[in-house]
Amino acid sequence: MLALAIAAGFALLGQWQLDRAISSGEVVERSTEIVQPLSDTVSPDGPPPKVAEGQMIETTGSYVPGDEQIISGRHNGGETGFWVVSHFVTDEGFSIPVARGWTADADEAEAIRERLATQMSILSLQPLTGRFLSSEAPVLPEDGADPHTMTTVSTAALINLWANWSDQPVYQGYIVDSVAPEGLAVIDSPEPEVEVPLNWLNIFYALEWAVFAGFAVFLWYRLVRDAWEREVEEAEIAAAAAAETSAGSPDETSGPAGADRSHANAP
Known part of the structure; x- marks a missing residue:
């Protein structure tokens, strides 16, 4: 559970870095057409x-x-x-x-x-x-x-x-x-396009946190799998030991005690 908690923390940090990248790239409206x-x-x-x-x-x-x-x-x-x-x-x-x-x-x-x-x-x-x-x-x-x-x-x-x-x-x-002398055409000068810059450094950090979160999940998976494999192995060993014990115990009708009971019951 600790590994999952760490992975969740890494995911939150990655989300925070991504939000920072988006917020830093927000467009600031400019009134370029107002003289x-x-x-x-x-x-x-x-x-x-x-x-x-x-x-x-x-x-x-x-x-x-x-x-x-x-x-x-x-x-x-x-x-x-x-x-x-x-x-x-x-x-x-x-x-x-x-x-x-x-x-x-x-x-x-x-x-x-x-x-x-x-x-x-x-x-x-x-x-x-x-x-x-x-x-x-x-x-x-x-x-x-x-x-x-x-x-x-x-x-x-x-x-x-x-x-x-x-x-x-x-x-x-x-x-x-904005006007042209006689003989010349007015120069095309459209309103400038607004570009949205992205903070690539924050995006890189967000990807880093995502990788860390993935590694934490993988570590949790490996720990859980190893624990499960140990439990399965221990259960198999216990079952095998129980089977050997059951196979090696004497039968109730065999051995000296059984022979005495047989003689006692003879006519």
Whole structure:
């Protein structure tokens, strides 16, 4: 019974670890579609918090003319094309890249980039609403491709191309504009999917406790079986001894006493 009690304890510990794994993986609902101020969501010159990823934000500032870049290999509605990305400076003086829109044609993307560079003025403040996304890692162009080709929105790479940037604070991310300039399509930017992380360490511990509980049950089974086999063996030995004793005892009609009774009864 002690082994069964230990097995029950191991099973309870395994259940507790499993509950911990599930509770630690519970989804924290985020209102990513409720527009929040950029300054309240993320701070410049530092990694953005996880809660900022995919958050709809708003800010006010101006575009820096001439800092537009084209990002190739971007998908939109199942097609591959190009993003036009601009340099935006908030009214607080912090820089952040903004993905303005998408087009499937490289020449059109280049023409729109040149048009935006001449139309925008750094002195005109304007509101900006879009979805904040973390900066992407820079990727080297493929062999034989234009060395200036960019395929990711990397803040670290873009600041090296901005003409008048000189170590001002920069957000480690970019904004996908919710509207697009004329000639560009609005970039697909769906609500981020919620992932449910699992605590694999707790799951591993739960499996360990299950193994321990199984071993305790096996130990109980072996102890019970050994005790039963001993009882059966002892019973067989006792039965054999009783049979030998019964077979070796003298018959009531045999031996000297029996002979005397026979003579006494003779005529």
